Amino acid sequence: MPDITIARRVLLAAVAGTAVGGWPIGLADARKVDKPKKGHAARQRRVVALDPGHGGVDPGAVSARGIYEKTITLATARELARQLEASGRFDAVLTRRRDVFVPLRDRVAQARAQRAELFLSIHADALPDMSMRGLSVYTLSEQASDRQTAALAVRENKDDFVAGLRLSREPREIGAILLDLARRQTNNQSLTLARAIVDELGRAVPLLDKPHRAAGFTVLSAPDIPSALVELGCLSNPEDERLLPLPAYQRRLARALARAIDDYFAAALPA
Numbered sequence: 543m544p545d546i547t548i549a550r551r552v553l554l555a556a557v558a559g560t561a562v563g564g565w566p567i568g569l570a571d572a573r574k575v576d577k578p579k580k581g582h583a584a585r586q587r588r589v590v591a592l593d594p595g596h597g598g599v600d601p602g603a604v605s606a607r608g609i610y611e612k613t614i615t616l617a618t619a620r621e622l623a624r625q626l627e628a629s630g631r632f633d634a635v636l637t638r639r640r641d642v643f644v645p646l647r648d649r650v651a652q653a654r655a656q657r658a659e660l661f662l663s664i665h666a667d668a669l670p671d672m673s674m675r676g677l678s679v680y681t682l683s684e685q686a687s688d689r690q691t692a693a694l695a696v697r698e699n700k701d702d703f704v705a706g707l708r709l710s711r712e713p714r715e716i717g718a719i720l721l722d723l724a725r726r727q728t729n730n731q732s733l734t735l736a737r738a739i740v741d742e743l744g745r746a747v748p749l750l751d752k753p754h755r756a757a758g759f760t761v762l763s764a765p766d767i768p769s770a771l772v773e774l775g776c777l778s779n780p781e782d783e784r785l786l787p788l789p790a791y792q793r794r795l796a797r798a799l800a801r802a803i804d805d806y807f808a809a810a811l812p813a
C-alpha cells in the first residue's frame with residue numbers, strides 16, 4: 543500500500559531527526575565492527591539486528607547451577623550472526639558483542655541507526671514452575687496475552703529505567719494516524735516473524751505451551767522495525783539448563799532461527 547510506505551518514510555525521517563538524537567554510547571563501536579561491506583552483492587544483504595539479552599551488571603535469569611542468562615544469550619546470538627553472515631544474504635548487527643550492560647532504549651536506537659530491517663531479542667527465562675520447558679516467542683502488545691507473559695515483560699523491562707520510544711517522545715507533527723499506520727504494518731510483520739519462529743523452531747527443539755505470546759516489552763517498541771523476543775528455553779528446568787549452554791544445542795537453535803528469518807523475508811518482503 544503506497545500510503546503506508548510514504549507514511550513510514552515520513553515517520554522514519556522525523557524519528558531519526560528527533561526522538562533518538564544524541565546517539566548512545568556504544569554506537570560508535572557497533573558502527574566500526576558492523577560497517578556495511580562494499581560491492582554490489584553486499585547491498586542486497588538484509589540487515590538483521592540481533593539483541594543478546596542482559597549483560598554486564600545484569601545477569602538476567604540465573605539457573606540452580608549458576609548459569610547466567612546473559613552468557614547463553616550472547617553465545618547463541620553470536621552463533622546466529624555467524625550463520626546469517628555465512629549465508630551471504632544477511633548482515634548481522636549485534637547490540638552487544640561483549641559482557642557489557644546496554645540499556646534497552648540504546649539497543650533499539652542501535653538497530654535503527656544501522657537501518658536494521660528486523661530486530662530479534664534473544665533471552666532464556668526462568669519460571670517458578672520447574673517442570674515447564676521449551677522455547678517461546680513474544681511480540682509487542684499493549685495488553686498482555688496472559689498473566690505469565692505480563693510478569694515476564696516486567697522481568698525483561700526492569701533492567702532499564704528509561705522506557706523505549708514512547709509516543710510522547712515523538713514529535714507532535716507526525717500525528718497519531720500516521721504513527722498508527724506505521725505501527726500497524728510493523729506489528730503485522732512482527733506477527734509474521736513470530737509465526738515463522740514457531741514453525742521452524744517447533745521442528746528443531748521443544749516449545750513451551752502456547753509458544754507465541756504478547757506483552758509490553760520495552761525492547762520491542764520500535765514503531766518502524768518488525769521485532770520479536772525469543773526465550774530460548776527455561777533455565778529453571780533441569781533439562782533446558784543442561785542443553786542451553788551446549789554449543790551444539792546453540793548451533794541447532796541458531797540454524798532454526800536463521801531458517802525462520804529466511805522464511806520471514808520470503809513472506810513479508812517478497813523480492
Ligand SMILES: [Zn+2]
Nearest residue numbers: 595602665666
Ligand atoms: Zn531475559
